[in-house]
Amino acid sequence: MLSNYLKIAFRNLWRNKTYSAINLFGLAFGIATCLLITFYVIDELSYDRFLGHADRAYRINTDINFGGSETHTAASAAPMGPALAQAYPDIEAAARIRDQAPGMIRKGTEKIQERSVYADSTLFDVLGLTVLAGNSKTALNQPHTVVITRRMALKYFDTPEAVGKTLILNENVPYKVTGVIEDLPRTSHLNADLYFSMLDHADSKENSWLSHNYSTYLLLKPGVSPQQVEGQIRQLFLKHGGPMIQQWLGKNVAELEAGGSYVRYTLLPVPDIHLHSNRVDEMNPSGNIQYVYIFSAIAIFILFIACINFMNLATARSAHRAKEVGVRKVLGSASAHLIGQFLTESILLSFMACSISLLLVELALPAFNQLADKQLSLNFIRDWYLLPFLLTFALFVGVLAGSYPAFYLSSFEPAKVLKGKLTAGMRSGWLRSSLVVFQFFASVFLIICTLAIHRQLNFIQQKQVGFDREQVLMLDGVYGPQVQALKNEILRIPGVQSGTVTGYLPTPSWRGNDSFFPEGEITPERAVQMQTWYVDPDYMKTMGLQLLAGRNFSNQMATDSSAVILNETAAKLFGYTSPTGRKIAEIEDPQTGRTRQLNVIGVVKNFNYESLRENVGALCLLLNAKPAGYATFRLKTQQLPETVAKIEQTWQRVLPGQPFRAQFMDEAFDSIYRSEQRVGKVFLSFAITAIVIACLGLFGLAAYSAEQRTKEIGVRKVLGATELQLVALLSSDFVRLIGIAFLIAVPIAWYVMDQWLEGFAYRSSLSIWIFVGAGAASLCIALLTISSQAIRAAAMNPVKSLKSE
Incomplete structure (x- = not known):
């Protein structure tokens, strides 16, 4: 039975080459786009998951309100970490990082700037970093010692066996290499290759609980809740920092808090730093969980649009296969067999589309990496789960995209089908109309977001900022x-x-x-x-x-x-x-x-x-x-x-x-908004993708509508209707659907963009022309897509339309 399904499926696809090609590449284009976004989201969510103690490692964040000024920093006081580890058994270890380390290294006569920090020796155990050589517990317990990454060992000593060797800083200061760690992947909030002993930083021994300059990490014992430790941090601050506040200002902490001032400490899981923290003194530029949510939603949108496109193109060909269905039913085929046939064709097309999508992904990855500032790659050996995922994905898409055409085509009544009495017109296809509305809702939404983002970025670039950054x-x-x-x-x-x-x-x-x-x-x-x-x-x-x-x-x-x-x-x-x-x-x-x-x-x-x-x-x-x-x-x-x-x-x-x-300086200024610039470009790319796929579906639906109204068009032409009136008639239903999509998309897009703009103290307005432009662009694109089918139907000879029964 399955071999028969496949044989008929191949024959039908080959017989309708144009239809098959449009359907195949439309679905492949949508799946490829969805896969690219999926790779992006997985990469964003993978930050710091490689750490050996990712499930128990936390960073102390500090929120300060004093003198009416709020500060949200990723740093804490110098004595905080060591005092916590000593005072509370719930904390297995603590470590600090300070980013003001010297980074100019001599290599012969050359001086090279490297990424470096000061660190406690406990850092490697707290985060669970892979130590290749040296004793991680004591590597930085002496001054003028340094732990380097494998990459640095190869760069300066041509061997990963660098323990005991000496690095010379620009100031001719020798540092002994006491440890080598594995290179940190790009998906880490840490960005240093050299870790100098914290003992070489003069302020590391200070006992000030009111200066917050050190990134402090805690490794909690299994089963200990971060909320419990946050209470312990407050107790410790009241014990040591409270007297300093009293001596400094003549008021205790309770009196300060009664006046609205406060110092609060919270723990943030290390794997959440990249997407959930954008504080002062971050080690690396942070991502944004909102963009992960947005891109995930866009991936679902585009996948649905591609599936909707498939459904519309499949039903657009229903009249050509209606008699096949009628004959099969008369000869005894059950509806289940017909459903199986059409689902087989859909799943076969989906697997072919997935195969093509992999090629499209491979071709698009270099441009996408540059656009999104990533280093993504397609590697089935490294990412062993990718192949079974894609097979499951292809099966899911095939069933999802083919379910409606399968049940729709298999439901035809043989007597009506063989007499050519199929229900026609857009008015009866409420589901297809809903699908078109959804397609263009997504397209209009993405166009509005793209225009709003670019308007804000242009506003930023043109705003007078009070200094002259040019030249x-x-x-x-x-x-x-x-x-x-x-x-x-x-x-x-x-x-x-x-x-x-x-x-x-x-x-x-x-x-x-x-x-x-x-x-x-x-x-x-x-x-x-x-x-x-x-x-x-x-x-x-x-x-x-x-x-x-x-x-x-x-x-x-x-x-x-x-x-x-x-x-x-x-x-x-x-x-x-x-x-x-x-x-x-x-x-x-x-x-x-x-x-x-x-x-x-x-x-x-x-x-x-x-x-x-x-x-x-x-x-x-x-x-x-x-x-x-x-x-x-x-x-x-x-x-x-x-x-x-x-x-x-x-x-x-x-x-x-x-x-x-x-x-x-203007380049450095623009780099502040690099993530927004990338998002704007990605939005534009996805908006174009969504519109292209939506127009493919609209093309099929226009062909379906024109085909089902052939006799109506012939009668109207005989009664004196002009071709322009017929084109308007055939287009009116689609214009109405696009109008509905526009009315739904506008308030949702306005809300989303207004929330995004809330993140800027200086923001452009959401001009009405953004919404008008998005609607006009969608309408023009849709009309261009429809017009070819509408003009072809209106120009048909009415004699040919009316003579067949």
Whole structure:
């Protein structure tokens, strides 16, 4: 029986080559798109699942509200981790990471910048990292020791057996390699290749419970709940941090919390860091669980659209197979046999489509990886589960896509079929109409989302952010005594207008907040949380900042070492109507309450130094006594490549062997929104895919409708209807369905995009033209698809339409 089903199925597919090809490639295109999204979602969900203790490893997150300013950080206090591990038996081990480690390594005469952190030796056991050589428990227990990845061992020593060898830092400081760990996969929130001993970081031994600068990880014992440990963290903070707060502010923690201030600690499972955390001081750029949900929904949408397309194309051919069904029934075929025949054809087509989809996926993966910033690959040996999954997937799609045509075709009554009396027209096909509505609902929804995302990204790129980021070149990794010499040499280049040296730029970077108070009012109610940037006198000119009041820093004035320039937000929070000449106090040591007085010499116009998702926060500029970090220069627009080449030559002359790393500031600014840019491009690709597949289904349904109304069209032509009127008649039903899809899609798309835009402090509006444009685009595409069938039916000779019975 099965062989007979397959034989007939192949014959039918071969007989209707055009129909089969459209159906086959439409389904293959939809399955390929669904598979690509599935690979993307699986990759996003796999972050940090490789860790040996992924089920018991947690990171401490900190939420602080003080002085009306909220901070959500992935860091905690330096003594927090060790004290927890010592005080509570529920915690098996604790480890800290600090990301300010030296990363410039010497290799012969070459200097190479590597990704590095300071870490406790317990880190490898807490996270369950694979240690290839060395003792993980003691590898970093001595100063000037380092644990490296296998990749670094091969790079610097040409062998993974690197324990006992020495790495030389740029400052000619030797570090002994005491351990080698397996390379971390890309799907990890950690991004370091060098782990230096935490003992080499001076602040790691400090006992301040009010400064939060260390990523702290805990390994809980089996069966211990994170909520239980969160309570223990609070107890420990009250024991050690409470007295510091009392000494600092003269109030205890309960009194602070009664006034709305608080310090709260929560535990986040390490595998959730990538998708569920976007805090200050993240080790790596985070993903977004919302995008995983959205892309998963889009995958389901596109798969359904492809299946709907199959259903519509199958039923569009029903008239050609109606007599076959009638003859089979007259000759004794049961409905079950007919259903089996049609399901066999559907499943066969699905397996063929899945096979083609694998080829399409292989061809599309390079472009998709570039689009989504992934490194996905199709590997049946590594991903052994893929083949059985695809076989099951093909069977499921075949049954899903073929069920409706199978039951629909097998239900024909032989007498009516053989007389040619099939029920015709769109009005009777409520299910097919519903499917078309769903298809175009998905298409309109994706078009609206794509237009809204691109409008917001354009808004961001064109918004005045308070500084001039055009033609500003940033040189990274400038430290030591040569920095001023480098700046002076580059300023002599004709194409360079101005330059500054600072580690603080309005580009993606982590910076902490410090507490300041109006002079003589050191109380929690008057506290102002501000970012503190150390700059030189040329900073404002190079960045294009606007001074609203007072003056800039000057190297000629010794008193400027205790001077400060506030931004507008900070001046407002201090309550100063005329800030210049006033004083503010900074807490230098929270443990002793020691303060220093700063003279306000100016106010700078607010500029967006963070993402446009955030309002401009309080900021102050201080004169940097030892500039370091970035050498940044404003260049003239003429002969830009030549100027950059001369800057690189100067760099190599002043800093021989040190890698030249340069980036324009507008590129760094745009990188803040790289994930949104990727999402916009992916949305556009998926919207085009959905429309193409939907139009294939619409093409089939238009052919079906025209075929079923052949006699009606003939009668209307005989009675004087013009071809234009007939085209309008045949198109009206589809236009009505697309209108219904548009009305359903608009409020849902508006809600989804409005929620997405809520994440931006500075946002574009959801203009009515976005919705009108999406509807018009969908309608035009649909009408172009329908028109070929409608015009063909309207142009048919009525004599041929009416003579057959």
